[in-house]
Amino acid sequence: SQQGEEDPQALSIQEGENATMNCSYKTSINNLQWYRQNSGRGLVHLILIRSNEREKHSGRLRVTLDTSKKSSSLLITASRAADTASYFCATRWEYGNKLVFGAGTILRVKS
Amino acid sequence: SAVISQKPSRDICQRGTSLTIQCQVDSQVTMMFWYRQQPGQSLTLIATANQGSEATYESGFVIDKFPISRPNLTFSTLTVSNMSPEDSSIYLCSVSAGAGVTGELFFGEGSRLTVL
Numbered sequence: 001s002q003q004g005e006e007d008p009q010a011l012s013i014q015e016g017e018n019a020t021m022n023c024s025y026k027t028s029i030n031n032l033q034w035y036r037q038n039s040g041r042g043l044v045h046l047i048l049i050r051s052n053e054r055e056k057h058s059g060r061l062r063v064t065l066d067t068s069k070k071s072s073s074l075l076i077t078a079s080r081a082a083d084t085a086s087y088f089c090a091t092r093w094e095y096g097n098k099l100v101f102g103a104g105t106i107l108r109v110k111s
Numbered sequence: 112s113a114v115i116s117q118k119p120s121r122d123i124c125q126r127g128t129s130l131t132i133q134c135q136v137d138s139q140v141t142m143m144f145w146y147r148q149q150p151g152q153s154l155t156l157i158a159t160a161n162q163g164s165e166a167t168y169e170s171g172f173v174i175d176k177f178p179i180s181r182p183n184l185t186f187s188t189l190t191v192s193n194m195s196p197e198d199s200s201i202y203l204c205s206v207s208a209g210a211g212v213t214g215e216l217f218f219g220e221g222s223r224l225t226v227l
């Protein structure tokens with residue numbers, strides 16, 4: 001299975017702190033994406049990083065990709081209570097159209 | 112972007128029955144994807160639904176258990192057949208952004224099924 005691993009499984013921080021989540025995967029990819037899910041509802045796309053990119057920013061989000069280590073990290077800066085959610089990385093295979101999701105990290109931001 | 116509506120949003124079903132989930136998209140899309148999310152778990156792809164052809168199922172999922180229809184470019188249904196408590200999950204419909212298949216996915220709000 002290509003399904004990746006994410007760590008930590010759960011993260012609890014204070015509002016204003018930074019949150020870092022890591023994702024590892026197993027096969028060659030076209031791109032890697034991060035999604036957020038609030039309380040078991042639908043997923044919302046956060047950011048996409050292509051295999052030839054190393055870092056990408058979007059607002060308070062910073063994503064890095066290391067294809068040699070087959071790993072990525074998502075940094076959320078200055079976290080807010082509204083950031084409380086589950087975060088999933090997902091990888092797009094290099095030669096297919098399937099998006100495979102990692103196990104997810106549950107983030108709790110305390111106010 | 113795409114707006115996806117799923118029905119029902121939740122349901123409680125009896126063992127042995129079947130339930131059909133509907134997915135309506137506000138624009139024409141080539142491929143629609145059905146995912147399952149078991150309690151506390153990540154998403155697992157069930158199948159890819161293309162208009163005008165049979166759905167492509169992932170390993171571990173079969174058409175008899177999860178028949179899919181794709182009558183046009185904006186609509187699809189997923190049926191969960193002969194349900195057991197192990198089928199209790201959130202079922203999510205999704206579509207790719209734009210015409211390509213390498214970009215982001217848009218998701219419906221999901222259908223939360225509880226099987227008693």
